[in-house]
Amino acid sequence: MPLFPILPLLLCLLAGGTAAETDLQILLNLKSSLKISTTTPGFESWSSDHSPCNFSGIVCDSTGSVTEINLNDSGVHGTIPFQSVCKLPSLSKLALGSNNLTGDVTADIRNCTKLQHLDLGFNMLTGTVPDLSPLTGLRVLDITMNRFSGQFPWESLGNLTDLVDLRLGDNGGLDPSPFPESVRNLTKLSSLYLSVLNLNGEIPSWIGDLTALVDLEFADNKISGVIPPEISKLRNLNQLEIYDNALTGEIPAGFGNLSNLAFFDASQNQLSGNLSEIRFLTKLVSLQLFMNGFSGEVPQELGEFRELVNLSLYSNQLSGELPEKLGSWAKFNFIDVSTNSFTGKIPPDMCRQGTMLKLLMLENKFSGEIPASYGNCTTLGRFRVSNNSLSGVIPTGIWSLPNVNIIDLTSNNFEGQIDSGIGKAGSLHQLFIANNQFTGKIPPEIAEATSLVSIDVSFNQFSGSIPDGIGELKQLTSIDLEDNSISGPIPDSLGGCTALSSVNLRKNSISGPIPASIGQLPNLNSLDLSDNKLSGQIPASLMSLKLSSLNFSNNQLEGEVPPAISIPVFNESFIGNPGLCGYDIDFLRRCSSEPDSSPARFHTLLVCLLVACAILLVSLTLITISRKRKSDGHDHPKLSWDVKSFRKLTVNENTIIDSIKPENLIGKGGSGNVYRAALGNGIIVAVKHIPLQPDPEERGTTAMLGEKRINGSREFDAEVTTLSAIRHVNVVKLYCSVTCEEASLLVYEYLPNGSLWDRLHTCEGEKLGLDWEARVEIALGAARGLEYLHHGCDRPILHRDVKSSNILLDEQFKPRIADFGLARILRSGGGGRDSFSSHVVAGTYGYIAPEYAYTWKVNEKSDVYSFGVVLMELVTGKRPIEPIYGEGKDIVNWVAEQLASEGSVVKLVDKKIPEWAKDEALKVLRIAVLCTMKLPAMRPSMRTVVHLLEEVAVGRVVIRLDFKNGSDNKAESRFSVEDKGDEFLSSM
Secondary structure (H helix, E strand, O other): OOOHHHHHHHHHHHHHHHHHHHHHHHHHHHHHHOOOOOOOOOOOOOOOOOOHHHOOOEEEOOOOOEEEEEOOOOOOEEOOOHHHHOOOOOOOEEEOOOOEEOOEOOHHHHHOOOOOEEEOOOOOOEOOOOOOOOOOOOOEEEOOOOOOOEOOOHHHHHHOOOOOEEEOOOOOOEOOEEOOHHHHHOOOOOEEEOOOOOEEEEOOHHHHHOOOOOEEEOOOOEEEEOOOHHHHHOOOOOEEEOOOOEEEEEOOOOHHHOOOOOEEEOOOOEEEEOOHHHHHOOOOOEEEOOOOEEEEEOOHHHHHOOOOOEEEOOOOEEEEEOOOOOOOOOOOOEEEOOOOEEEOOOOOOOOOOOOOOEEEOOOOOOEEOOOHHHHHOOOOOEEEOOOOEEEEEOOHHHHHOOOOOEEEOOOOEEEEOOOHHHHHOOOOOEEEOOOOEEOOEOOHHHHHOOOOOEEEOOOOOOEOOOOHHHHHOOOOOEEEOOOOOOEEOOOHHHHHOOOOOEEEOOOOEEEEOOOHHHHHOOOOOEEEOOOOEEEEOOOHHHHHOOOOEEEOOOOEEEEEOOHHHOOHHHHHHHOOOOEEEOOOOOOOEOOOOOOOOHHHHHHHHHHHHHHHHHHHHHHHHHHHHHHHHHHOOOOOOOOOOEEEEOOOOOOOHHHHHHOOOHHHEEEEEOOEEEEEEEOOOOOEEEEEEOOEEOOOOOOOHHHHHOOEOOOHHHHHHHHHHHHOOOOOOOEOOEEEEEEEOOEEEEEEEOOOOOEHHHHHHOHHHHHHOOOHHHHHHHHHHHHHHHHHHHHHOOOOEEOOOOOHHHEEEOOOOOEEEOOOOOOEEOOOOOOOOOOEEOOOOOOOOOOOOHHHHOOOEEOHHHHHHHHHHHHHHHHHOOOOOOHHHOOOOOHHHHHHHHHHOOOOHHHHOOOOOOHHHHHHHHHHHHHHHHHOOOOHHHOOOHHHHHHHHHHHHOOOOEOOOOOOOOOOOHHHOOOOOEOOOHHHHOOO
16 A cells, blocks of 8 residues: 555644644643642542543643533632743633632743633632733633722723623722723623722713623623613623722613513612603513612512512612502512502512511501511512501411521501410511500410510500510510500519519509519510509519619519619619619618617617718828928829710719729720710710730729820820711710820720620620520621711721720620720822821731731721631631641631532531521621722722622622632623522522
């Protein structure tokens, strides 16, 4: 056979073998850079003994050349050797998304000229993005959720005209930029994801020229102006996410032409006008327009939308009636139309498909009865219709819904009784039905709802007695029965509710004695039994309680007021009890014993005379010593006090000064000790002493006030300057300052439940516990306080020492941000937020943001980092620093390692958090991870954090931040505020 006919074939095979050998070396180099071993699961085939075409994740063409590297979500880490990988001559796909890759994307990427698909999303890549203009064949470019910084090469995108899928979002560290002009050339785009990218300016009108778009997202930026009418040209659009910007104006005319739109979120903007264009969007699955200024009525056509499952319109100015058939067609699971002016009846069929999770319609003007259909809605988790004009009897089944954790009917005109089926509500945590016209008895079966945490049935017409089984509610922290017609005794079993912190039985007809068992409630902080018919003596067991609020007035009590509660702060608590007596309360008669015999009286007089003589002798001695000290020049100078009031409160400076004693110490802050003081007007306050110099010895009041400490004056000035101008429910109240040349005192509101640190990490706090609902409310309240400091003041205020011990809790466990001794007010200036330069590390180890390691400049994002650590504490129950984290590591490192490891992330959640709440806990943990990103620009603002926590609190949010369980579809694997039905909720 002649050699010439087979020569080309031999040359081809030889070339193929050479290419395979070269490709093998490149892939082995990639394996080394990505720290892959042959024992790494899924990579057993990656060895020199195998052909590279047999490597897992590798695809070759017919000649044996590598064309695709697909290692998405493979658990690899390390750096990408672009200088080597881009030598693969036939490489068309490089997919390394959803791993833990670090380092830069080097300019060598420009040599991958055959690439059509580049996915580097969901990693930890840093540095600047190089010019990508040589990659003209790219159809997919995804660098989502990395840590890139500097200026993005927007102009280079103009050459990539074949792009179909462009995903650059969640890289908030990039330099600010207007909406990129170069994108207008990318007319083949189907998906454009530019959220969290530091974009500003307005939406360009040419956006309407990208008619192939199916998914358009540029949420969480600083884009302003109106929604251009040209957007209505995007007839293929399925998803439009433009929330959390600064958009104004109305939904443009013609918007209804987007007939394929399924997911529309324009929430958290400044949009206004009516919703008339929405009536044409018949394929909507999710509509979220909350926190805008929309007005007018909801189009009745929404009632005919066959695929709508999620409707969120809260905090607008909408009015009129909701469509009667709303939510009756698809698997409707969520509605929130709270804080509007809606009227009419509640649509009856929103749970028709049996999938309803949350019904939130509070703060409107709804009327009529609650439809009976909701009594059969067994999936319902939250039912809140408070502050409306609803009436009638509550459908029986609502009381016994198995999955409901909050029933809120407050401030309506409901009547009827609480059904005995409430005992079957095994998930019920909060029962709020105050200010209605309910009657009948509180059913004894309520004691079977053992998950109850809060009960408020005040201002109704309940009668009968308090159920004896109330003591079975071991998790109950608050019970309010004020202003009813309840009679009978207070059950002794109430002492079994050991978590109780607040008891209000005021204005009823309760009779009999006060049970001694109340003195066994270790956490009781507020007790109001006034305006009843209680009799007998006040039990001595109450002396063990640490009450900040007490009221026994207007009863029929008698006998001596126990000395521990016979103090000026509680004086008015005993008015209207003629039978009571005491020694330190002016309006009570003095207690007296039976008259004794004459010798006994003589003996008493003799003892009194001797005591008086002794006192006189001691006084004369002290006067003599004092005069001698003055003559020797050793007398302590009389202090002249300056009192400055910032809120209405009657203060006696002597009472404040006298409180600075070791026995009154209740806490130690970063800038001073805190003491408890009882004012004569019945108010307890907290007094912070900011000394000027520490003294290791414990001393009395005068000496303690004379302490001096370097920087004490600066910390005092910082705290007064910051707090005197602040008015926010989640920031501790500063009543006044009391100063002289040698001492600085600050008088605050008293927060009786201590700090969040105490509740989470001390033995006593761990025993009392914090249920999940309380943890979410504390997180949300504290976030709102910080949001106010950062965004609500004339100039941003940095706290600089955010930590769980500086989050104090009132009697209802509402949080207050405290300890502003390290706070700084930023200078306002143009061009964005300023920063503060400090050459002294401020804050507490474990909470300090990492930028202190490489720069002394800090801004609001440093507080965000510290708050993220607090969120991690709330979710995991762990401290910021623990030995299990390893040497030199903290909770942030530990959480990151656990999320990147094999196994379920549920293991991170505090075991005290119940199963039903663990999904929500993971959402909060994801928010915490965002807050603790290493680069400050990657962290959300506190305003965004508040919005996210609000969504978690009412179950509106699906937060996608996939660390390990990534997805090729990044529309399903990103950080956003959305809810797209049951399948998305179940994915969390």
